[in-house]
Amino acid sequence: MKSIGVIDIAREAGVSTATVSRVLNSSERVSEDTRAHVLEVIERLGFSPNASASSLRRGRSDAIGIAVASISQPWYVKLIRELRRAVTARGMTTVVYDLEHSSRVLIEHTESARRLRLAGMILATGDRLDEAEVSDSLHRLAGSMPLVVIGQRLDDATWPTVSFDDVAASAAATEELLERRGRPVLFLGSSRRSFLSDQRREGVRRALEARPELLRDSSFVVLDGPMDYAAGYAEAASRAHELRRYGLIFCVNDELALGALRALGELGLRVPEDVMVIGYGDVDMLPYLTPSLSSLSGDVNAIAGDALDAIMAGIAGEPAFAARVHSRRIVHRESTEVREG
Amino acid sequence: MKSIGVIDIAREAGVSTATVSRVLNSSERVSEDTRAHVLEVIERLGFSPNASASSLRRGRSDAIGIAVASISQPWYVKLIRELRRAVTARGMTTVVYDLEHSSRVLIEHTESARRLRLAGMILATGDRLDEAEVSDSLHRLAGSMPLVVIGQRLDDATWPTVSFDDVAASAAATEELLERRGRPVLFLGSSRRSFLSDQRREGVRRALEARPELLRDSSFVVLDGPMDYAAGYAEAASRAHELRRYGLIFCVNDELALGALRALGELGLRVPEDVMVIGYGDVDMLPYLTPSLSSLSGDVNAIAGDALDAIMAGIAGEPAFAARVHSRRIVHRESTEVREG
DNA sequence: CTGAAAGCGCTTACAG
DNA sequence: CTGAAAGCGCTTACAG
Numbered sequence: 281m282k283s284i285g286v287i288d289i290a291r292e293a294g295v296s297t298a299t300v301s302r303v304l305n306s307s308e309r310v311s312e313d314t315r316a317h318v319l320e321v322i323e324r325l326g327f328s329p330n331a332s333a334s335s336l337r338r339g340r341s342d343a344i345g346i347a348v349a350s351i352s353q354p355w356y357v358k359l360i361r362e363l364r365r366a367v368t369a370r371g372m373t374t375v376v377y378d379l380e381h382s383s384r385v386l387i388e389h390t391e392s393a394r395r396l397r398l399a400g401m402i403l404a405t406g407d408r409l410d411e412a413e414v415s416d417s418l419h420r421l422a423g424s425m426p427l428v429v430i431g432q433r434l435d436d437a438t439w440p441t442v443s444f445d446d447v448a449a450s451a452a453a454t455e456e457l458l459e460r461r462g463r464p465v466l467f468l469g470s471s472r473r474s475f476l477s478d479q480r481r482e483g484v485r486r487a488l489e490a491r492p493e494l495l496r497d498s499s500f501v502v503l504d505g506p507m508d509y510a511a512g513y514a515e516a517a518s519r520a521h522e523l524r525r526y527g528l529i530f531c532v533n534d535e536l537a538l539g540a541l542r543a544l545g546e547l548g549l550r551v552p553e554d555v556m557v558i559g560y561g562d563v564d565m566l567p568y569l570t571p572s573l574s575s576l577s578g579d580v581n582a583i584a585g586d587a588l589d590a591i592m593a594g595i596a597g598e599p600a601f602a603a604r605v606h607s608r609r610i611v612h613r614e615s616t617e618v619r620e621g
Numbered sequence: 622m623k624s625i626g627v628i629d630i631a632r633e634a635g636v637s638t639a640t641v642s643r644v645l646n647s648s649e650r651v652s653e654d655t656r657a658h659v660l661e662v663i664e665r666l667g668f669s670p671n672a673s674a675s676s677l678r679r680g681r682s683d684a685i686g687i688a689v690a691s692i693s694q695p696w697y698v699k700l701i702r703e704l705r706r707a708v709t710a711r712g713m714t715t716v717v718y719d720l721e722h723s724s725r726v727l728i729e730h731t732e733s734a735r736r737l738r739l740a741g742m743i744l745a746t747g748d749r750l751d752e753a754e755v756s757d758s759l760h761r762l763a764g765s766m767p768l769v770v771i772g773q774r775l776d777d778a779t780w781p782t783v784s785f786d787d788v789a790a791s792a793a794a795t796e797e798l799l800e801r802r803g804r805p806v807l808f809l810g811s812s813r814r815s816f817l818s819d820q821r822r823e824g825v826r827r828a829l830e831a832r833p834e835l836l837r838d839s840s841f842v843v844l845d846g847p848m849d850y851a852a853g854y855a856e857a858a859s860r861a862h863e864l865r866r867y868g869l870i871f872c873v874n875d876e877l878a879l880g881a882l883r884a885l886g887e888l889g890l891r892v893p894e895d896v897m898v899i900g901y902g903d904v905d906m907l908p909y910l911t912p913s914l915s916s917l918s919g920d921v922n923a924i925a926g927d928a929l930d931a932i933m934a935g936i937a938g939e940p941a942f943a944a945r946v947h948s949r950r951i952v953h954r955e956s957t958e959v960r961e962g
Numbered sequence: 963c964t965g966a967a968a969g970c971g972c973t974t975a976c977a978g
Numbered sequence: 979c980t981g982a983a984a985g986c987g988c989t990t991a992c993a994g
Contacts, residue, residue: 283765285987296965301989311963326761331736332682333987335673336970351717352698360692361721373733376692376717380702392714395672420667424624509909535906542909565876568850568883570911626971637981642973652979674971677986 284327293321304329340397340425344591347377347389349405349431353533354563355580359404359430362584370592372399381407381473381506383414390417394424400591404430406476426594428587432475433603440590440600444578446476446560449608450483453576454530456610457556458487460618463527464497468515468536471503477532480560484530497525507532512539520547526555528616534559534566537573541615552618562611571614578608625668634662645670681738681766685932688718688730690746690772694874695904696921700745700771703925711933713740722748722814722847724755731758735765741932745771747817767935769928773816774944781931781941785919787817787901790949791824794917795871797951798897799828801959804868805838809856809877812844818873821901825871838866848873853880861888867896869957875900875907878914882956898956912955919949 286304290297295318302310303318310318321327335341346363348356364374375398377389386405393401401421409415409432421427422439433441454465465488470481481500488495499522503511512535516523523544531537537559544551551557551571559566562577586604593600627645631638636659643651644659651659662668676682687704689697705715716739718730727746734742742762750756750773762768763780774782795806806829811822822841829836840863844852853876857864864885872878878900885892892898892912900907903918927945934941 286989287987297988298965298967298990299963302964305989309963314963328732328735328765330677330738330987332673332676332738333970334989336671336677336972337987337989339970341673351692351701352695354693357693357719360719364719368729376719378698378701378705378717388709391669394669397671397673424669509906513909538906539909542911542913545911565850565879565906568854568880570883570886572883627973628971638972639974639981639983640979643980646973650979655979671971674986675973677988678971678973680986 284325285330289318289321289325289327292325293318335397340399342371343373343375343396343398345375345377345389345393345396345398345401347379347386347393347401347403347405349379349407350381351376351378353535353561355561355578356404358580359584362580363402363588366584366588379405379407383407383411386414387417390421394421398425400426400428400595402428402430402587402591404587406431407473408475409434410475426591428590428594428600430583430587440594440602440604442583442586442590442604443606444583444608445605446479446576446608447483447486449576449610450480450530451487452483453558453610454484454487454528455490457528457558457616458491458494460616461527461556462491462494464494464499464525466498466519466523466526466529467500467532468512468529468540469503469507469532470500471505471507473504474507474532477507480530480532499526508535509539509542512536512541513543514539516540516543517546523547523549523555528556528558531557531559534561534563534573534575537575537615538569541569541571541573551615556618557615558610566611566613574613574616575611576608577611579606582606625666626671627668630659630662630666630668633666634659676738681740683712684714684716684737684739686716686718686730686734686737686739686742688720688727688734688742688744688746690720690748691722692717692719694876694902696902696919697745699921700925703921704743704929707925707929720746720748724748724752727755728758731762735762739766741767741769741936743769743771743928743932745928747772748814749773749816750775751816767932769931769935769941771924771928781935781943781945783924783927783931783945784947785924785949786946787820787917787949788824788827790917790951791821791871792828793824794899794951795825795828795869796831798869798899798957799832799835801957802868802897803832803835805835805840805866807839807860807864807867807870808841808873809853809870809881810844810848810873811841812846812848814845815848815873818848821871821873840867849876850880850883853877853882854884855880857881857884858887864888864890864896869897869899872898872900875902875904875914875916878916878956879910882910882912882914892956893959897959899951903952907952907954915954915957916952917949918952920947923947 286297286300289300303315367374379386427439429441467484470477559575562575566573590600627638627641630641644656708715720727768780770782808825811818900916903916907914931941
């Protein structure tokens, strides 16, 4: 069964294929009568235009790629949905890529995006992009379509970037919490593969520099595997003997914080009375934990808006900003609710 | 800057475009020397074949669509990743669709899939598909490509389906827990838009039928909004006065269970001493909650394997099974750890 | 406002 | 094993 195409519609409607095409891409001048008639025929025959033919002829697809570090992290899911909403409203489509925190998958997806001749690509990740192979892929990608990166800026980036100032956010949060309780800090989650983790650690370190005696007794744990619930649990549990020395466990994400919370409970430490805990990301479940978890929150809509402006400018061939930086907000919940000196 | 195509590669390599194409689609007979030479030229010029041209010529894309009810639910994320792994291993690609639990989005995505002439579509959702507009979309989709549905079977389905027997799973779990504690049950989460929710409720009801006095005092709550943390919390909290009457809160998913857990804690009810709680899905975080949450778990790999077999059969034009049903397993954690009469 | 016709970049049946 | 050439289904510059 041969599927029907513009030729069939044109014949049935008694017009040319050019007119059918103009109706499909509404922006053109077609008389109202003709348009209505053609649309009726399209509807009646159940015609679905072939996107490959259209993309081939136009030289590019009408889809924007959205690649995120991991679709199992709620913040990225929100970002995807917000971007999809905005892109759809502009009459374009999206294709979602889950990087699974893997360089290999990132490279596979960039190649796929190039083959598809996407209209543009928005890449959001906190994983390091400066590894040679990855960086090469990105430059190749940026050479074939507009690219916007959310989360970090490579030194040799030729594309717009949008990010949070996580150094500042971590520093501010740490200072605030040190005032509540002036004790050493345990920082969980500096992976070699994570750019954001480095930023967050750096902020904590800076805040502690003002109190050398606390900095000396603080610890910065380097995780090399996944930064998930299990890792948070294992890292906290394995430090059972020294945990009482810290006033705050600063986790690079909410998953680690949740895992750590469980370990602390098993060890008989109370949160926040014995030790405070804070995470990063402010995922939806935090208010429902016991104790509810404090976190550093970042506005998805602001980031999505900037990324969209930049990608649309790129598609239109116009210049966009080089870098935009947003700030985060600390959300206090039970895990940091304590008042001392 | 005109991007390079097979013609450029052919000229540079001193062969015909037919040969270049054969090298790209490795399956063909090409001499080793020619192949190596052409590959070298492709690499050197950074050639990326135009997927639209290829799809147009072949009559369909090499991508399989994976549409899931929501990418904010971990089980679906696991399914996506497992399917992607398997599809990639077969030399094809995937495109991910997030239905956001919305019929409108589902319809948009099926139209998009049709325009893209995907090789096939795997749809996984527990939301009802029997609404007229949705059902029409599915039949239209199934008319243009192989379709496999995970999660439910429509009466007039012409496509293979894979699902869990949630009636049986709920019934078995309820029976087992009623033996631990013979008290009425509060069932949370029967939404009118959810097929799976109906199945799960039905299983609980059947198990209770054997104990009419318990069935009489049990409650089945119908939620009409999202079934998330906030809903679980709100529903449990709003029943503060009657909560002590139940021996078990049976939640249609883990998110509701987590929300309910928090509400119970605030009300001073102990889990599992005062009331047991169980969810559905067995997401990764459950062991790290306090108390850790019991859940009904379903094997992703078994489902993914069946779906893949069916879609591949469909693509090859071969017949596949009509329906496959898998069973779930109860995973006991602290929230159901209690022994009585 | 509308149509005739060229052409986007591949793949493949056919011929050698 | 390799090449010449047709054709997939659209869109658009051009002409009227």
